[in-house]
Amino acid sequence: MIAILNRVVDLVEERLTDEIDVGGLATSLGTTEYHVRRMFSSLAGMPLSEYIRRRRMTVAAAEVIGADDLLDIAVRYGYGSTEAFxxxxxxxxxxxxxDLRRDGGPLRSQPQLRFRLTVEGNIIMDTRITDRPAFRLVGHAVRVPLIHDGVNPHIQAHVAALPEAEHARLKALSSTEPSGLLQVTADVDPDYTEGTELTYLHGVAMRDDSPVPEGLDAIDVxxxxxxxxxxxxxxxxxxQSTWAATASEWFPSNPWRLRPGPSIVAILDRSPDFRTATTELWVPVEPESTR
Structure with a gap:
């Protein structure tokens, strides 16, 4: 995966003034656009689209300082007007x-990225691969903004608003793996941009032919x-550390890639105050193509 991301960076650099077909790039490298965008965002700390924009504006700055017409520069970098540019x-x-043409600065340059895999060897990830039949996630869903670090207050408020009896009702409906009460995120922006909206569902997994109980939302998987x-x-x-390690350690070292689908967290055990917990993070994957 590291080699693929570096090749993507190289191809972006070669095509800064052209329209960049990320899907085509990913396919040519034997992977998928979804996986490239998610891994890039996780490792670079910014969406691929944002990196492309920053690199374009970094290179364009040298031309802005020159004497070329600003509209010509704007069009060259894919903008239809000087205002948009x-x-x-x-x-x-x-x-x-x-202002830059008049004053000569200041500038904020985006260097060209280079991904490297650092092997520490001191952390063993407790992982298993499981092939599951279709199932249905049922529960209470809400649209919330994506927050990378810490507790998401929107999710916290959504779950806290459910009466205790409803948690017990949901748990009783669980009929297949992942078992127990689940935290489900779906419809996540492929670039994993903080602040973008996702669907959060507090619920359980049921067999795919199970009827959806009244008053509950459902996601068919x-x-x-x-x-x-x-x-x-x-x-x-x-x-959250485990989430980060899947991108920085597990995927670069294993022949699997992300596929579209919900991510699921099963709480296996927790302290009474929920300060500590044992969890399982379920991530949809598929074999990485061989080239």
Whole structure:
């Protein structure tokens, strides 16, 4: 995966002034756009689309300082007007193209990225691969913004608003793996951009032919392979560290890639105050193509 991401960076650099077909790039490298975008965002700390915009504006700055017509520069970098180009330029550099041409700066450059795999060998990830038939996730769903670190207050409020009896009712409906009460995230932005909306469902897994109980939402999950990562410790810090390690350690070292689908967290055990917990993170995967 590291080699694929570096090749993507190289191809982006070669095509900065062209329309970049990320899906075509991914296919040519034997993987999928979904996996490339998710891994890039996780490892680079920014969406691929944002990296492309920053690199374009970094290179464009040298031309803005010159004597070329600003509209010609805007069109060359894929913008239909000087206004649209100016907004993108200012978002990166903090100044308008005209200000830069007059004053010569300041500039905020985005260096070309290079991904490297650092092998420590001191952390063993407790992982299993399981091939599951289709199943149905049922529970209470809500749209919330994506928050990378710490407790998501929107999810916290959603779950807290459910009466205790409803948690017990949901748990009794569980009829297949992943078992027990589940935290489900679906419809996540492929770039995993913080602040974008996702669907969060607090519920359980049922067999795919199970009727949806009255008053509950449902997400139908097709048959497929899942990577299941177990973690234990401070909650949600240990779980979030496991999330990060899947991108930085597990996927680069294993012949699997992400496929579209919900991510599921099963709480296996927890302290009374929920400060610590043992969890299983279920991530939909498929074999990485061989080339």
């Amino acid at each position: 100016g907004r993108a330029f200012r978002a990166v550099h903090g100044v308008r193209p005209g 097709p048959a497929g392979v899942w990577a299941v990562f177990r973690s234990a410790g401070a909650y949600p810090a240990a779980l």
